[in-house]
Amino acid sequence: MENSMELMRFIFSSSRQTFILAVLAGIGSGLCMVGLLALVNQALHNIGEVTVLSMGLFTALLAAMVFFRVNSTVLLTKLSQKSIAEMRMRLSKKILAAPLKVTERQGPHKLLATLTDDVAALANGIMRLPFLFINLAVISGCLVYMLWLSWWLFLLALFFIFAGIMVYRLPESRALGLLNEARGFADNLYQGFQAICSGTKELKIHRKRREMFFNGPLQEAAQGYADKTISGTRYYSFAGSFGLLMFFMIIGFLVYLFPSWANLDAATLTGYVMVFLFIQGPMEVVVSAIPELAKTSVGLRKIQKLGLDLNLEEEGKLETPDNVQLIESKQWQTISLDSVIHSYYRELEDTHFQLGPIDMSINRGELIFLIGGNGSGKTTFAKLLLGLYEPESGNIKVDDVIVESNNLESYRQLFSVVFVDFFLFEQLLGFEDAEIDALAESYIEKLQLNHKVKVEDGKLSTVQLSQGQKKRLALLTAYLEDRDFYVFDEWAADQDPLFKRIFYTQILPDLKAKGKTVLVISHDDQYFDIADRYIKMDSGKAELSEHMPEIFMDKETA
Ligand SMILES: Nc1ncnc2c1ncn2[C@@H]1O[C@H](COP(=O)(O)OP(=O)(O)OP(=O)(O)O)[C@@H](O)[C@H]1O
Numbered sequence: 217m218e219n220s221m222e223l224m225r226f227i228f229s230s231s232r233q234t235f236i237l238a239v240l241a242g243i244g245s246g247l248c249m250v251g252l253l254a255l256v257n258q259a260l261h262n263i264g265e266v267t268v269l270s271m272g273l274f275t276a277l278l279a280a281m282v283f284f285r286v287n288s289t290v291l292l293t294k295l296s297q298k299s300i301a302e303m304r305m306r307l308s309k310k311i312l313a314a315p316l317k318v319t320e321r322q323g324p325h326k327l328l329a330t331l332t333d334d335v336a337a338l339a340n341g342i343m344r345l346p347f348l349f350i351n352l353a354v355i356s357g358c359l360v361y362m363l364w365l366s367w368w369l370f371l372l373a374l375f376f377i378f379a380g381i382m383v384y385r386l387p388e389s390r391a392l393g394l395l396n397e398a399r400g401f402a403d404n405l406y407q408g409f410q411a412i413c414s415g416t417k418e419l420k421i422h423r424k425r426r427e428m429f430f431n432g433p434l435q436e437a438a439q440g441y442a443d444k445t446i447s448g449t450r451y452y453s454f455a456g457s458f459g460l461l462m463f464f465m466i467i468g469f470l471v472y473l474f475p476s477w478a479n480l481d482a483a484t485l486t487g488y489v490m491v492f493l494f495i496q497g498p499m500e501v502v503v504s505a506i507p508e509l510a511k512t513s514v515g516l517r518k519i520q521k522l523g524l525d526l527n528l529e530e531e532g533k534l535e536t537p538d539n540v541q542l543i544e545s546k547q548w549q550t551i552s553l554d555s556v557i558h559s560y561y562r563e564l565e566d567t568h569f570q571l572g573p574i575d576m577s578i579n580r581g582e583l584i585f586l587i588g589g590n591g592s593g594k595t596t597f598a599k600l601l602l603g604l605y606e607p608e609s610g611n612i613k614v615d616d617v618i619v620e621s622n623n624l625e626s627y628r629q630l631f632s633v634v635f636v637d638f639f640l641f642e643q644l645l646g647f648e649d650a651e652i653d654a655l656a657e658s659y660i661e662k663l664q665l666n667h668k669v670k671v672e673d674g675k676l677s678t679v680q681l682s683q684g685q686k687k688r689l690a691l692l693t694a695y696l697e698d699r700d701f702y703v704f705d706e707w708a709a710d711q712d713p714l715f716k717r718i719f720y721t722q723i724l725p726d727l728k729a730k731g732k733t734v735l736v737i738s739h740d741d742q743y744f745d746i747a748d749r750y751i752k753m754d755s756g757k758a759e760l761s762e763h764m765p766e767i768f769m770d771k772e773t774a
Pocket residue numbers: 320321560561562569588589590591592593594595596597
């Protein structure tokens with residue numbers, strides 16, 4: 217019950233008026249249906265005495281029932297679809313608004329499982345609600361009719377129905393637990409799917425690896441999901457069938473035993489039998505909706521566990537206009553880090569990596585190389601500098617302004633970055649310039665891709681390119697952004713020697729000549745001499761120097 221309450225609160229918040237109207241229409245249709253039942257029962261007992269009035273009433277109720285039913289369904293479907301669409305948008309925004317550290321810790325497979333499985337479960341539950349309401353209205357109407365026929369029989373029937381519901385609830389909690397366990401397998405399943413998509417080549421080339429992959433965690437997750445869902449549904453179906461059994465038991469009592477015990481008139485008896493036969497359909501809809509609603513609540517809880525509470529309006533926090541003012545000025549001279557620390561901790565592996573404490577200042581217009589061994593903390597440093605990770609302690613300052621949550625968004629707008637694991641959007645997003653096509657084409661020529669890629673209406677003609685070519689397109693986006701500060705994370709690693717040379721001897725000096733500040737993470741020591749300064753990273757400790765680190769000088773002179 218509390219599951220459906222949560223769900224209803226969610227829909228209710230989307231549009232109160234429509235919701236009330238739709239529920240009223242549902243109740244209207246239920247009442248009409250019961251009126252029709254009463255008329256039929258009356259007609260059955262007065263065969264040959266049918267009046268024009270009762271026929272007119274029958275037709276009017278029929279028309280009203282269709283009218284209410286159609287309107288209730290349409291209104292509730294509109295409402296539920298609107299809340300599903302809103303929820304999808306809201307969740308996507310929440311994921312982007314959450315701290316990078318949080319989303320990285322969850323991993324893409326968990327986010328994907330939520331965006332697909334949990335959202336689908338929620339959507340399914342929401343879509344069932346209209347029918348649930350209409351059928352609940354029919355059941356309520358039937359109860360009213362039974363009360364009108366005979367109050368003591370009604371109390372008896374009510375007792376049986378409540379007893380049925382209580383018995384039904386016993387296996388329900390077990391079933392919900394099983395569905396929860398099933399959902400637990402979905403994360404592993406999506407991890408497997410992700411491996412299939414990203415590791416297609418590696419799996420195709422090695423039969424044994426592929427077999428072990430399929431027979432291992434993927435099979436386990438797929439089977440586990442199926443087994444738990446089957447067991448959970450079995451409990452529900454057992455409970456549901458028990459409910460049906462109760463109905464037929466009541467009908468059996470009414471038909472075989474009651475007439476001899478109690479002095480029941482025929483109209484009341486047939487009225488009850490008709491209602492009990494009729495009510496089964498709506499009851500089944502309501503009962504079968506319960507496991508779906510349970511899955512919905514499992515989904516809701518999963519979404520909330522990810523820290524993505526759907527009722528919080530946090531996603532707007534980063535977009536308030538006040539924030540965009542603070543560090544907008546292009547007049548900054550220095551970005552400094554004061555005792556900045558960031559650490560990773562992986563509970564499962566019990567490993568710990570700490571970057572910092574870092575104290576350093578980067579001046580506007582400098583070309584700085586960030587160098588160091590694999591895993592020394594270069595990318596982590598870049599994410600901190602870019603404001604993608606918030607420092608655990610210490611702070612980042614732009615001149616005298618401390619970067620905090622209320623100006624973080626505007627701070628990030630100072631930077632353009634190409635990461636090692638960059639993502640290339642086909643559409644050149646975020647540009648309002650009408651001349652963007654021509655500008656992009658000119659840069660494409662500079663990047664020697666004009667024979668491969670065209671730009672039309674701000675869209676790249678293709679992104680099906682080699683890794684090195686794709687990286688050049690990522691650089692194109694950075695060029696177009698025309699920000700103050702450029703960060704390149706091993707950008708040249710996939711470039712041919714000729715273009716690598718162009719990058720270090722033309723592109724980087726060009727950016728510097730334009731007054732841009734550039735941080736280059738690089739292992740290409742033959743070009744280190746073009747830098748103004750160097751940050752050497754070693755096991756999370758950073759050292760800023762005007763001189764090339766000795767290890768590379770030795771190599772050059774050797
Ligand atoms: N998302 C993460 N969660 C936990 N630990 C991480 C995460 N990203 C990096 N690390 C750890 O932090 C350390 C620094 O990683 P980082 O990516 O900053 O190194 P890097 O100097 O850029 O290395 P490379 O030259 O190989 O790119 C590594 O030991 C790594 O295992």
